[in-house]
Structure formats: C-alpha cells, structure tokens
Amino acid sequence: MSVFLDHASTTGLRESARLALTQALELVGNPSSVHSQGRTTRELLETARDQLATACGANRSEIIFNSGGTESDNQAIKGIYWARHKQDSNRNLIITATTEHHAVIDPVLWLEASQGADVAYVKLLEGGMIDISDLENIIQDHHSRIALITLMWVNNETGVITDIPKICEIAAKYEIPVHSDAVAAFGHIPIDFAASGLAAMSLSGHKIGAPIGVGALVVARSQKPTSLIHGGGQERSLRSGTMNYPLAAGFAAAATEAIAQLASEMERLKGLRNYLEARVVEIVPGVVFTSAKAMRADYNSHLVFPGTQSDAMLFLLDQEGICVSAGSACQAGVLGPSHVLAGMGYSPELASACIRVTLGSTTTKSDIDSFLIALAKVHPIALKATPA
Numbered sequence: 090m091s092v093f094l095d096h097a098s099t100t101g102l103r104e105s106a107r108l109a110l111t112q113a114l115e116l117v118g119n120p121s122s123v124h125s126q127g128r129t130t131r132e133l134l135e136t137a138r139d140q141l142a143t144a145c146g147a148n149r150s151e152i153i154f155n156s157g158g159t160e161s162d163n164q165a166i167k168g169i170y171w172a173r174h175k176q177d178s179n180r181n182l183i184i185t186a187t188t189e190h191h192a193v194i195d196p197v198l199w200l201e202a203s204q205g206a207d208v209a210y211v212k213l214l215e216g217g218m219i220d221i222s223d224l225e226n227i228i229q230d231h232h233s234r235i236a237l238i239t240l241m242w243v244n245n246e247t248g249v250i251t252d253i254p255k256i257c258e259i260a261a262k263y264e265i266p267v268h269s270d271a272v273a274a275f276g277h278i279p280i281d282f283a284a285s286g287l288a289a290m291s292l293s294g295h296k297i298g299a300p301i302g303v304g305a306l307v308v309a310r311s312q313k314p315t316s317l318i319h320g321g322g323q324e325r326s327l328r329s330g331t332m333n334y335p336l337a338a339g340f341a342a343a344a345t346e347a348i349a350q351l352a353s354e355m356e357r358l359k360g361l362r363n364y365l366e367a368r369v370v371e372i373v374p375g376v377v378f379t380s381a382k383a384m385r386a387d388y389n390s391h392l393v394f395p396g397t398q399s400d401a402m403l404f405l406l407d408q409e410g411i412c413v414s415a416g417s418a419c420q421a422g423v424l425g426p427s428h429v430l431a432g433m434g435y436s437p438e439l440a441s442a443c444i445r446v447t448l449g450s451t452t453t454k455s456d457i458d459s460f461l462i463a464l465a466k467v468h469p470i471a472l473k474a475t476p477a
C-alpha cells in the first residue's frame with residue numbers, strides 16, 4: 090500500500106460527496122425542463138448552489154458551476170479583460186505574479202500574445218509573498234490602464250498565502266476588479282468571498298474531496314464578464330450547457346464537510362506538518378523550507394534538497410511507496426525547474442531540487458513516519474545520482 094502525500098494535486102472522494110453524487114445520478118431530468126422531474130433536478134442543483142455559496146461566503150446568484158479551476162481561471166481572466174477593454178479600449182494592462190498557476194499565467198500570456206494586453210508582474214518578498222507596496226506603486230502609476238488584477242489566494246506549490254482582502258482594498262480605490270485563483274485555498278484556510286471584496290474567485294472540487302471535473306467561478310453581482318462560450322444561457326449566461334446537477338451536488342457536499350471540519354483540520358495538519366519539518370531537518374540538515382518566511386497554509390510543506398533533482402527524488406520515493414510531487418501535478422510530466430521557485434529568485438539547480446508534500450483529511454502520523462523513513466533512505470542515493 091502506498092502512502093499518498095500529494096493531496097494538493099487531487100484528493101480522495103469524500104463519502105458525503107460519493108453519496109450525493111450517486112443519489113443524484115439515479116434521477117432523470119434536465120434542470121431546465123418544466124416538468125416535475127426537471128423541477129426535481131433543478132431543486133437539487135439550487136440546493137447545491139446554496140450550500141456552496143454558504144461554504145465560501147457568497148450569494149447564491151454568484152455561483153457559476155463549471156468543470157473546475159482551469160475553466161474558472163480562463164473565464165474570469167479573459168471574460169473580465171474583454172468586458173473592461175470593450176468599455177474602455179485604453180484598459181489593457183493585467184497585473185499578476187510569476188508564481189501563479191499555469192491556469193492563470195497561460196490565459197494572461199495568451200491575452201498578451203493575441204489580444205493586445207500588457208502584463209505587469211508584481212515583485213515578491215523573500216519567501217514568495219506579494220510585495221504590496223510594489224503593487225500599490227504599479228496601481229498608482231497605471232490605474233487608468235488596468236483591466237484587472239489576478240493573484241492567487243494560496244500558492245499550490247509553496248502554500249504561501251496572499252492577503253487578498255488587502256489587495257482588494259487597494260484596488261477598490263480605483264474600482265479595479267480583482268480575480269483570485271482560490272483553488273488551493275478553499276477548504277484549507279478560511280475564505281469569505283463577500284468580505285474579500287473580490288470581483289471573481291476560482292474554485293475546484295477535486296482538491297477538497299469532490300469528483301474531478303467540477304468547480305465553480307464565483308462572480309460578484311456587479312461584474313459582467315464576457316462569456317467564453319455561448320449557447321442556452323444557463324448559469325447567468327456564463328456557462329451555457331445542460332447543468333450538471335450530480336457533480337454540483339457532489340461538490341456542495343464535499344465543500345460543506347470540508348468547511349465544517351476546517352478549524353480542527355487546520356490544527357491537526359499543522360501539527361503533522363510541523364512534526365514532519367522538524368524531523369526532515371534532522372535527516373537532511375541542508376534542507377530549505379521555501380515558504381518558511383511567509384504566511385502559509387498548514388497542509389503544505391515545500392522542500393528543496395540541494396544537490397538532488399526532483400525527478401530522481403520523486404522516482405526513488407515512489408519506489409518506497411511514497412507519492413509526493415515536485416510542484417503542480419499538471420507539470421508533472423515535464424519536470425523542469427519549478428517556475429514558482431524561479432519566480433522567487435531560486436537558481437535553476439535549486440528550482441529543480443524541490444519536493445512538495447501535501448497533507449489531507451486521510452493523512453496520519455504513520456504516513457509522515459513512512460515518508461521520513463523513505464527520505465532517510467533515498468536522499469543519499471539521490472545525491473549520488475545527481476551529476477556534479
């Protein structure tokens with residue numbers, strides 16, 4: 090049996106989500122149909138919308154169900170950019186950071202390459218946190234040109250937390266919409282959409298125990314992003330297509346459970362993560378904790394083992410039955426240096442020597458002990474395997 094410590098890539102289906110999903114799959118009825126079976130599935134969908142809205146502090150009308158984080162990021166960034174640019178063609182500047190997930194960086198780069206957008210990257214402080222004063226300077230200098238700001242709430246590789254409410258407060262002075270990818274934050278740290286001041290926020294189900302392939306874009310009522318897709322006008326015309334009530338029900342159940350357990354899980358996982366890091370430093374005294382100087386999420390430990398290569402470490406740990414990753418799973422097939430660490434100023438050698446250990450609701454102390462035993466065994470081998 091392998092030990093799974095890669096919960097930030099995806100985590101197991103919660104029993105509550107499995108039940109909600111399978112019960113909904115028994116029903117037949119398009120939620121847009123007027124007959125009784127359609128009304129039944131519509132009711133299920135709207136209950137899921139209520140539950141998800143409660144879980145993330147939004148109004149029910151702000152929840153747009155879709156396929157997950159990548160779609161949400163694309164819809165928010167392109168949709169807000171297009172709408173703002175249409176209103177005022179001078180607004181073509183997007184503010185973001187080099188440490189964002191590719192689901193954010195790539196749409197931004199696409200807008201730059203093909204739609205005439207300009208991009209400004211906010212400076213980072215040591216430890217990877219956003220330099221708020223640099224952001225303030227960019228806003229002051231360019232506010233009339235800014236289409237939107239997009240900054241993630243928790244970094245999926247390092248676990249670093251961004252003070253999103255603070256950023257929204259600064260942006261609000263110039264009525265600049267802020268989008269946040271909250272995929273690695275929701276269900277892991279307390280977040281509240283209404284209190285944050287965000288214009289839009291991306292969520293993904295499979296990071297919190299819902300099935301893969303469901304998520305939501307939370308869109309403030311004041312915002313009218315241009316839709317990526319056109320069709321029947323479902324989901325405030327932002328996600329045309331027959332509404333997927335079974336997946337929505339599964340997502341809402343997982344979210345409700347994750348939020349009910351949030352405080353106790355944060356405490357428990359912090360204890361396990363701190364235990365892990367205290368032991369790792371005994372085994373490999375030269376280890377670097379990439380986000381040690383930052384505010385960070387408790388379920389994440391991001392480690393650099395100088396003199397090793399991530400792919401060798403991943404392979405050797407896997408041989409010992411330990412599943413971890415180097416960074417984002419989407420990048421796992423192409424293990425170059427982590428773009429997040431490169432963005433934080435790490436050398437290519439160090440940015441190629443990282444391991445991400447992420448804990449979840451099923452993680453136990455015995456999982457951590459298994460990781461530590463395997464690390465002690467494989468680290469010397471990984472050092473020898475790395476060309477000088």
Ligand SMILES: Cc1ncc(COP(=O)(O)O)c(C=O)c1O
Pocket residue numbers: 097098156157158159160162190192241244245270272273293294295304417418419
């Ligand atoms: C921060 C972040 N944003 C977006 C995504 C993409 O989410 P999804 O897999 O639901 O498309 C991920 C998944 O790794 C992520 O970690």
